[in-house]
Amino acid sequence: IEERVKDALNRMTLEEKVKMIHAQSKFSSAGVPRLGIPEVWATDGPHGIRPEVLWDEWDQAGWTNDSCIAYPALTCLSATWNPEMSHLYGKSIGEEARYRKKDILLGPGVNIYRTPLNGRNFEYMGEDPYLSATMVVPYIKGVQENGVAACVKHYALNNQEFNRHTTNVQLSDRALYE
Known part of the structure; x- marks a missing residue:
């Protein structure tokens, strides 16, 4: 290659x-x-594949007349402690992405909860790194079985949305690894 x-x-x-x-x-x-x-098309959305949007606006493009599926939040999926369910969830999202001709899914988010005030906590699989790893691996494999690349995001320390690109998150190595 x-x-x-x-x-x-x-x-x-x-x-x-x-x-x-x-x-x-x-x-x-x-x-x-x-x-x-070919062109490469990505899609974003933590709980499914969003309908197509216009190139320069966030309005729906109206290219398809079907609706999209709104899956439960990843927090709910993680609470099942069921890797097989996580695989099925990822496979279903991958199938919809492929149906909509998407090549890349911008997700899943794998940050862990460090503060309950993070407005994106619903996109992650909880505060337990062991549980998150147990659940995210089969999710990604399920997505990628459909020829759609899963692009992990919010890998670590995305604690807030306000000024998130300029906020200095400080913590010790011990806290990071625990």
């Missing part, structure tokens, strides 16, 4: 390379049709 990638890169123009790494919309990157490289 490395040789194929090198060959494609050698045949691409600088403009084509830039287009591939620079988003063409909120959820897609350009392909290179002359080389058979």
